[in-house]
Amino acid sequence: MRLLVTGGAGYLGSEVCRQAVDAGHDVVATELRTPAPFGRALTVDLREPFELDDVDVVVHTAYVQADPDMIVRSTRNVAAAAESAGARLIHLSTDLVFDGEHAPYSEEDDPAPVSAYGQAKLEAERFVHGLVVRTSLLYGKPGPQEALAARDDVVFHTDEIRCPTHVSDLASALLELAALDLTGVLHVAAPEAVSRLEFARLLGAREPRGVATPPGRARNVALDSSRAARLLRTKLRGIREIKR
Numbered sequence: 001m002r003l004l005v006t007g008g009a010g011y012l013g014s015e016v017c018r019q020a021v022d023a024g025h026d027v028v029a030t031e032l033r034t035p036a037p038f039g040r041a042l043t044v045d046l047r048e049p050f051e052l053d054d055v056d057v058v059v060h061t062a063y064v065q066a067d068p069d070m071i072v073r074s075t076r077n078v079a080a081a082a083e084s085a086g087a088r089l090i091h092l093s094t095d096l097v098f099d100g101e102h103a104p105y106s107e108e109d110d111p112a113p114v115s116a117y118g119q120a121k122l123e124a125e126r127f128v129h130g131l132v133v134r135t136s137l138l139y140g141k142p143g144p145q146e147a148l149a150a151r152d153d154v155v156f157h158t159d160e161i162r163c164p165t166h167v168s169d170l171a172s173a174l175l176e177l178a179a180l181d182l183t184g185v186l187h188v189a190a191p192e193a194v195s196r197l198e199f200a201r202l203l204g205a206r207e208p209r210g211v212a213t214p215p216g217r218a219r220n221v222a223l224d225s226s227r228a229a230r231l232l233r234t235k236l237r238g239i240r241e242i243k244r
């Protein structure tokens with residue numbers, strides 16, 4: 001399979017590229033500032049329109065959480081490039097498209113984001129003719145969540161509920177999905193829902209301090225990923241299963 005992964009140097013993108021190269025796929029990894037460690041690198045600023053050829057599937061992971069404009073523009077450009085190249089698109093989205101008041105959320109539930117990030121990711125989803133994959137907090141190799149858990153100057157929300165998902169499990173699921181002709185929305189997260197405080201503990205935080213989620217932030221955005229669990233051979237493992 002000829003695969004193009006945007007954000008090839010990112011936490012998820014680099015793992016998708018690593019597994020795809022290992023599996024013998026022809027992999028192009030887009031990069032901007034940070035060199036992509038796996039696959040053939042292609043430097044592109046996704047905020048500008050670009051063209052693609054010789055690609056079967058595009059996996060769009062690139063984003064900047066604090067930059068809604070980048071999220072929307074890059075997805076519009078990636079979707080247009082994939083469509084004119086005749087490539088299928090898998091777009092990464094988030095549990096934060098939901099308001100956190102009606103969990104667990106299935107693919108049929110109406111998104112209602114409460115943050116600028118969630119709003120931008122939802123807007124971006126609307127450009128996608130292929131498959132939108134919504135996931136939750138990613139961990140599993142040294143990264144932002146592991147770094148947060150190691151700090152002693154942060155507090156963790158006691159009632160913010162997420163479905164932490166091992167980055168290698170998600171990458172493997174994405175490669176499985178790349179070979180399927182699926183469109184629409186699919187929730188792909190681990191089945192276990194835990195609080196941010198419990199998540200920090202499970203990542204090794206010694207005596208993490210907890211506080212209630214402040215107003216204006218989604219609380220329980222647990223995803224119902226049972227459809228993906230039925231569809232995929234890859235098992236999305238719960239964090240307690242991994243960390244016990």
Ligand SMILES: NC(=O)c1ccc[n+]([C@@H]2O[C@H](COP(=O)([O-])OP(=O)(O)OC[C@H]3O[C@@H](n4cnc5c(N)ncnc54)[C@H](OP(=O)(O)O)[C@@H]3O)[C@@H](O)[C@H]2O)c1
Pocket residue numbers: 006007008009010011012013030031032033034035044045046047060061062063064070074092093094095121135136137138139
């Ligand atoms: N991480 C999570 O916990 C989590 C949870 C739910 C959903 N997601 C979704 O999963 C996806 C991947 O997240 P991640 O944490 O793996 O991301 P990440 O590590 O922050 O990587 C983002 C990548 O995007 C690239 N990028 C940023 N601006 C760009 C631009 N203008 N043009 C081209 N590339 C650009 C970055 O390149 P440079 O480093 O060179 O700037 C980086 O490689 C995102 O779509 C996110 O919404 C993530």
